[in-house]
Every structure is written in structure tokens, then in C-alpha cells.
Amino acid sequence: MTTPTHASIADTVDNAKATPEREQPYAALGLKDDEYAAIKDLLGRRPTSGELAMYSVMWSEHCSYKSSKIYLRSFGQKVTPEMTTRLMVGMGQNAGVVDIGEGWAVTFKVESHNHPSYIEPFQGAATGVGGIVRDIISMGARPVAVMDQLRFGAIDHPDTARVVHGVVSGISFYGNCLGLPNIGGETVFDPVYQGNPLVNALAVGVLRHEDLKLANASGVGNKVVLFGARTGGDGIGGASILASDTFAAGGPTKRPAVQVGDPFAEKVLIECCLELYRGDLVEAIQDLGAAGISCATSELAANGGSGMRVDLENVLLRDPTLTPEEILMSESQERMMAIVAPDKLDAFLAVTGKWDVETSVLGEVTGDGRLQIFWHGEQIVDVDPSTVAVDGPVYERPVSYPAWIDALQQDPASALPRATDGEALRGQLLQLVGSPNLADTSWVTNQYDYYVGGNTALAFPDDAGMIRVDENSGLGFAIATDANGRYCQLDPYQGAKLALAEAYRNVAVTGAVPAAVTDCLNFGSPENPEVMWQFSQAVDGLADGCLELGIPVTGGNVSFYNQTGDTPIHPTPVVGVLGIIDDVAHRIPSGWQDEGENLYLLGVTATELSGSAWAATVHGHLGGRPPAVDLAGEKRLAGLLHAANDQNLISSAHDLSEGGLAQALVDGVLRFGLGARVWLDEIIDRDGVDAAAALFAESTGRVIVTVPREEDVKFRGLCEGRSYPVLRIGVTDRSGADAALEVQGLFTIPATDLRATSTATLPAAFGPTVTEPPAA
8 A cells, every 4th residue: 555745744623623714626616605704604613625526526516416406306206106117226325226127126327428429529428438337337237228318519520520539439449348348328529518428328237136235334343445446536526627617718727637547447346246236245335436436435425424433544546645535535536435334344345355456444433423533643634424425515506597498489491391292292301311410320330349249139220129038038228318409599498399299109119118217417517597597497307207107217417518608509318218018029120121011100290390400400490389299199109009019010110210211211221231112191291391391300208110911900909099190101122222202193212312411410520430340
């Protein structure tokens, strides 16, 4: 163990009492004047430098949710008994846990790593994956999959390539090295994210019910053990100074606060933790992420209603010059903190020794309700841990209705000119197919391994990812994430509901039953009253939507300060929905594979073009109100799809969202290279829309399915019995070189042209596509 050179100059509790007048750099650590005053009131003195470091990171926006807490409570208040039947662990722990049956549980969560990924894209994105995976490990689970939700600036901006290359490389490097399949996500380009890209990472793990672990330190005399990588100078102050601040117009400058990841160390840590769990050697566990040791010690002690004594000089260091304050604030990766019973300590150390995971005993759990940290025998922290980790400041920020939103909503896309002739509609469809947000994303996804582990049932480019959990029964889960910042800019309440509805529908079309939600709420500065209005509306929309659908929010993340200067990003609430499927062998593919099957459109089309991909791509327009959403209808649609799959009536299903029916048909043709012959007349007649709206409107509650001819009567009867609107709109036909999308009376586009247009966009901006997913 290395003894730092700063041992003699630590700011002790006694010193703090004796020097009340000493000026402290609280503002540089992200604390406001009133927050610093509140800390002094809590302690009855000025804080020591170590205490100041702890409060500054734990009271930061990123860790304390001080601006969002009053709104997030609605997720726990708008709940029915039905919503909690499968919920084993909800909000407040490292990740939510859902019972999926047969003694199995799934834990999942999505979090942001936005600001670090702009400053240092590779490490920012890589450590985002590492951090969310450790949240999953800390619940007692084996991680089994990751996903990512990426939003970049304009595809042709000079800086976008820097961020895209770094982020995608970082995600693929870390996930592939861990041996975790990346089974889905989103890639969006929009100038609004130019100076503030969003890198959200989701991880999923599986566990047996009895293996569940929580982050609660209890049991007087139990040992506090830090294990994993050594503590270094990377990520110091990341939570307080980096994730809770806005980028100045000058661009990225805060490089020292970005963490550095080592996926091979994390892979060993995963296997080590799982062996510790099998041996029942851990009483409680917490990963070290944002705020590092400050967070782990205070949260473990506060959650357990206990106290803790820690000797900080026992921390193993990569950098011997670190001060105690820097050790407390460091966000070095691949570290875990466990609470271990004294009689199990030797066995615990034997397991970590077997895996060559460095381990140090820092202290023990006490019963006095105080978190006390010592540095070479001198006390440098003496606090009530709940004041650090739980009872931080709670703000009711000013909220104001945006001055600009009425004018925006009064400029609907329905007033834009719409093509009527076939050649113009054909040209617009190709425009959409080649647009950055609808084009083929193989440039990104081929850098990920999505089959490693052998349990992937669905992945890119299907509507949701799906993983088999039990090899014998076939039990599995599906997961999809969605968000549409353009919709949310027009109406954040409706936009959040729309994100929920789309993720829910994406899970339902795979044959899984939606069961639970996680979210990552990406917004501008909470000090902007209009941003707080957007945030409050989005949270209300999501909470109300979950109540209507009967599925709970299990946890998530809030990311504020996503803006450059005074310009915030569009509100971007990423919503992840988890579904359960009894047997993954009975999943529904997203594209058709057999000629001569009937194509049916479920749902009704309205002239809902505001906020659409058509409005953005063809007209460069954003205005009006987003599509209406009927969540009771979405629930009925999901039930219909489940029943149809149970009766083997449908051979494929694909939801309609961005790009409308046109894009859904293109996706279906390109999925397996089989063409389709489609007619729009009945949609136009029944729904009172024109051809452009029939093709490009983004009305919700719609899915296209293929039905084998012999099941036609049964399928129609099922739809009629459940009173869900249905129209036969075409047939599947022609494969190979003859495959095409034919819209009768308007145009025909060969599948080769569709694929060439779709696959050209990202390589033109970023270079050649990797032709095969890399091996693990």
C-alpha cells in the first residue's frame, strides 16, 4: 500500500472547528452560496475539505436530483396494485427488478453519459457502458445485454464525425470486450444536439429471485470492503462539475473529469462478483460510479440506517499523490464496495484473490448513525450519511409556459404542400429512406457483437431486442427504447406519451407482453423556467401513460444542463419498455419471409404530419402538434397481437412510427429481401386521407402484419371480435433480383434501389461499413 505525501496536511474535523473563518472553494465545486450555508448549519461548523468534497458531489444535480425530485415522485404515486404485481425492486436502488416467472427476474436500467461523451467521446461512451453494467451487477444479476440511445448533431457538420467515431468505438470496445450483445437502440442526427450529443446506455441482467442483492449497509461490525481497480485521478469532480453544468460556447475543455475505462478489468469483476454471490459472501453491495467513494459509503450507510467508519488510507491507489479529498471524489472505473460479515471475510478475500481482483478492507459498519472517515488516524469526515445521500436540497424551480410554443403549435405540417402524383411521391419516399434518421444504421450496429452469448433471439434491425433467459423453457424478455425530441418540442406531455407508446408497441410486435419501464430524461438547464415546464410536462405524460397502460416505472436517470450557451436541446425523454415472452422460439419477426401472404394494416391513419420525418426531410419543417395517442387502444392492439401469435395467425409484425407506412413497408421489404405489392385506395377511402398522408403520416396504434392465406379468415375474425380496425392493403411477392415495393397506381421501386439508398447515407459521412459484426 502506498502512503500519499499529503498525509500531514489533511483538513481534520478538529481543524474545521478551530478555523471557522477559513475560505473554501465551494463555488468551484459546484455548490451555491445557500447550499454551502446549509452544510454549515447541518454540521454546526464549516465542513472539512473532505466533507466539502462529499457534499459537493452528492448534492450535485447529477447525484441528488434536486431539481427533479418533486416531479419524479409522481412515478411512485400514480400506481395501481396491478402495476406492482411483478415488481420486485422499484425506484431508489441501483436498478429496477421485475419477476418474469419460473423463479427468474430481470433487472434493467438506462442512464446518461452525455457530457463526458462530448469532451472525450471514446472514453465517455465506454465508461457509460461500464457504469450501467456495474449497476446491474450490484443487484446480484449477470449482465446479459446492452443497448444505446445516441443523438448527434447534423450529419454533415465538421465536428459530428469526431463524436460519432469516438462514441461508437467506445461502446463497441467496452461491450464487445465484456462479451455482452448489443441488441438495439437508436441513432438520431439533429442540429439541436450539435454541441450537446446524448449518449444514453442501457443494460439488462438476469438473476434467480433468491440471488437479489441490495445496497443497504447493516449489521454492526460487518466489514466495508473496496475491490476492483485501484483509485486514480480520473473522473475527479465529474459528477459535480461536469455532469451538472452547461457547456460554454467555447467548446469542450473539461477533459480531466472524464473517466478512463478498462473492460477487461470489469469482465473479471463481473465473474468475481457472481462467485461471491454464489457463496453468499456479500451482505450488501454498491457499485462506484458518479461520486465514487463519497457516494458508495454515504448511500450504503443511509440505506441501511446505520453508520460506518472508514480508514481512507487503506484505499489502494494508482496515483500516490492523491489527496484524501481527491480519493473521495475520484470516479475511477471498475470498482465495487461490499459489506461483508467478519466470519466470511477470509472466504471473500479468497474469491477476490482467485480472480486477481485487488481488495482492501476500509472499515466497518457501526450503529451510531454517523459516517466517519479517517486519514492516518485523523478524522476528516463526521456526518449523518442521510444528509449527504438522501436529504440533500430539494428545489421547486420556477416554471413558465414557453413564450414561443403557441406560435410553433399554430404552424402545422398539414398546411405544407403534399405531392399527389406517383413520381413525386416516389421521390419523397426515397428522400426519407436515405435521410440520416431513417437510413440503414449498419455503419453503427455492425461494430457491435449482437450474438455473443448465444441467447440473442432478436436484435438490429428488428423493433426490439430479445434475449433467451432459460435454455430449457425458452423463457425470455424483449426490450425496446424510443424517444422523439421533435414531438416533445411541440408538446412535451404528448411527446413523452408517444415515446412510451412506441416502445410499448415495439415490444408487443415481437410477441412479448410489456411489463415495466425505465427512462432517461434528457433536458436543458433546470435554471431555465421554460425547460422546467417541459420537464414537468414530460414526467406527467410518462406517469399518466404508465398508469393507463398498467406498467410501472422501475427507475431511471435525469440528465439536465444539456444545452450549449442559452440554447437547450429538444426535450428527449428516452423510454425503455421491457416485455416477457414465454418462449423466444415463438417470437414474431419484423419482416416477411414467404411469398403470397396477405399484408394487413392494423389501426387508423389520420393526416398527422406535424413533427414527422416527412415534414423534416422534405420541407425542413417543425411545427404543429404531434400525433394523438390512444393508450387504451395501444393496450388493445398489444393484446390482439399476442392472441394472434398464440394462434399462429401472423408470420411477421412491424410497427408504424417515423416515416409512417412508407418506411414500415421499406423495412419489411429490406428485412429479408422479399417484395410487396400494396394498394392505398381502401386507406384513403376509409380514413379520409390523401396518398401522401396514407404513406407518410405518423398516426399511432398502427402495425403491419403478414398473414398466411390459410389463416386469413381466422385473423379477420380475431380483429373483428376485438373491435380493432383492420384493412388488407397488399400481398408479399417476388424475391431475389425481382423484389420490389410496388404501390399500385403510383410507383414501383426495386428492392436493390431501396437498399442502395438506405445504406449509402452513413458511410458517405463516416467511411465504409464493417461488413461483418466483429467476433467477441
